Amino acid sequence: MYLTLATTAEADDGIVQPDFHARGQQTHKLYQRVQSGRHLFLEGDEARHVYEVQRGILRLARVMENGRRQIVAFGLPGDVVGFPAGDLHHTDCDAICDTVVLAHSRRALENSDMDRDLHHRLMQAALKEICAMQDHFMMLSSRSAAEKIASFLLTLADRTGQACGPYVSVDLAMRRVDIADFLGLTTETVCRTITQFRKDGLIALDTAQKVIIRDLDALRHRAEPA
Amino acid sequence: MYLTLATTAEADDGIVQPDFHARGQQTHKLYQRVQSGRHLFLEGDEARHVYEVQRGILRLARVMENGRRQIVAFGLPGDVVGFPAGDLHHTDCDAICDTVVLAHSRRALENSDMDRDLHHRLMQAALKEICAMQDHFMMLSSRSAAEKIASFLLTLADRTGQACGPYVSVDLAMRRVDIADFLGLTTETVCRTITQFRKDGLIALDTAQKVIIRDLDALRHRAEPA
């Protein structure tokens, strides 16, 4: 169905960079390359690490037996993903483009003994994640497709947008079907809505993956109910 | 719109029970009654505590300027709610029935010095919360209303259901509009779907708030896409 020939990232060449904490306690920072399509972990895997995204984008998804999929989050640079519940991961995680993560031992999250700063930072990241998921709820609960897509584009622009003359350029690295599964829509509806935004002059598409936001205010207006 | 004459719980008679931790460090456990309709905190309030639900049900909601509301979570007994992002609460929280919470200082969450066990327990609760929100996503992303409601009833049955002869009895303490705002539906659709389940013999309604699940397997089947 959405099968991306997933091979594990374990096979990748990880860049190990042992690092010594200020207090002199050794922590292991494992920089890891994840090629596009490779997965970092799958639902049910034992959670050994949490991952701080450095570059690229991760995709966190839950898949039901019947094949339906919900994108739980996109892991953008700066995000920490892979928070465990119990000992296991509860989502699949793969890279939608070449990605670099910094792997932190799960113990660093659960135990403050090793590295107090890191522990605190990871915990704050978990709390931020809760807040981000609440934002995601607001997007999902929007009644209309246009509101969802507009909100999504704005969030993405805010997180990863590049100034582009007077406009903002956004890289839509994820596939349409990913956006659809993130927002609870179908691929077709995502396409049509984006097309409509284009026809209305709110955005321009260079390629399908390259969006130029031409009228930020108008787009913000579309993100709100009529 | 959904104005429940909200008066603050601060006015309530809290039951203060100072408690001494095993290690001899003093922690303050503040048992607090929250009457139905009273709020514990509002979005934007400074987050001083996180709350462990002992009895009753809390309602966590985000409200947009335009009045639309998303129920972010229901706080059932055993849940910890009110995880802050930054220094502030990012949801409103009120009780949908008389509720008792145990308030923990936010410092207990962020700092392990005071009480290591408590700190760890609260952090695990935050991680569990992330997982629960992912479950909520699956519910929201269901394409059909029947799937959402069936999933919701099953989750509630799992958390709070009472064996009732061969059946399971569930207390739907929340209003229909709460369920609707939780699942991204309208009140009318919630009603109609529940009625349909009743007509199909999956459930029986004693009162509007009292559901008897008569055919658990059939209900599970409805929670999946056709």
Added chain:
DNA sequence: CGCATCGTTGATCAATTTCAATGCCGGTGG
């Protein structure tokens, strides 16, 4: 008893899903 709030049901309508076809592009192999 009357009012207010909540729950239920009905009819209509707009929106999205669904099904189907076509276009687009990069990669691959002859």
Added chain:
DNA sequence: CCACCGGCATTGAAATTGATCAACGATGCG
């Protein structure tokens, strides 16, 4: 070099679903 193929994106037309608007019933409370 070019034709073909596969995956993804886009567009069209039809069908379905849930939202909306409206009315009515039930329940609890002063």
